[in-house]
Amino acid sequence: MISNSLLEVRNLHTHFTLGGWLDTKQVIRAVNGITFHINRGEVLSLVGESGCGKSTVGRTLTRLENATSGQVIFDGKDVLQMPASEFRILRRDIQMIFQDPYASLNPRLKIVTTLSEPLFCHKLVRSRSDAREKIADILERVGMDRNDMHRYPHEFSGGQRQRIAIARVMILAPRLVIADEAVSALDVSIQAQVLNLIKKLQQENGMALLFISHDLGVVRHISDRVAVMYQGNIVETGTKHQIFDEPNHSYTKLLLGSIPRIPMGIYS
């Protein structure tokens, strides 16, 4: 049988050890045995309260944190076991969008330089003019002007900077994007625009999306399926409809009960 799943995470643990001496040593089980999968072209959201381990999951999948144990299989390949050289090539297919676009935009570099770097790094262009053409095209696709490539990050608003950070990711045409609180720092009206942009690009490119968020209103808008995390574990996974309309786990019910009502029509 041909599997439709792009990413399979099996019994993943990421623990942090704090303190140097035996008697003061404290182990934080940030991710404590989670199993889930994401199908090709699917949007899976990871939700849960602050500190439950959502970001650590994203960071472990991209090897920014070392897993303690478990398996991460991307398109049949074992992500955690492969040599760094092989992982660098695979990284083109697994990209991250962060809450703070400054994390991916160097304030000292013009946008054209920042967006050229991954293109040359992954050998996707042959010349500078080739790169400029691709950059102009992607800037327009994220709702910016092609001439914005000649400006610096500080010349843009937070929402525009996030669009540019999204352009930097999308220019590589990844197969999986991990968006960690990608719209959380933006004003509500801008949040809706950027969210709609992410969804539009996801659908156009057919990429899979792991959407990490504590904001259930946003999650409801963007997801196909939702995984609910609590203290390092996934307590419930289901379709958006199952999680929001027929939650099973008491923690999911508690989480849903605590969301403020979202004004109708904001996310359209």
Ligand SMILES: Nc1ncnc2c1ncn2[C@@H]1O[C@H](COP(=O)(O)OP(=O)(O)OP(=O)(O)O)[C@@H](O)[C@H]1O
């Ligand atoms: N590098 C680290 N060293 C030690 N502890 C860490 C590290 N990274 C995360 N933690 C701890 O792991 C737990 C999970 O953190 P994580 O950032 O994954 O939570 P989160 O669900 O993303 O929270 P938030 O919604 O606030 O972003 C927390 O207790 C955090 O303090």
Ligand SMILES: [Mg+2]
């Ligand atoms: Mg986080």
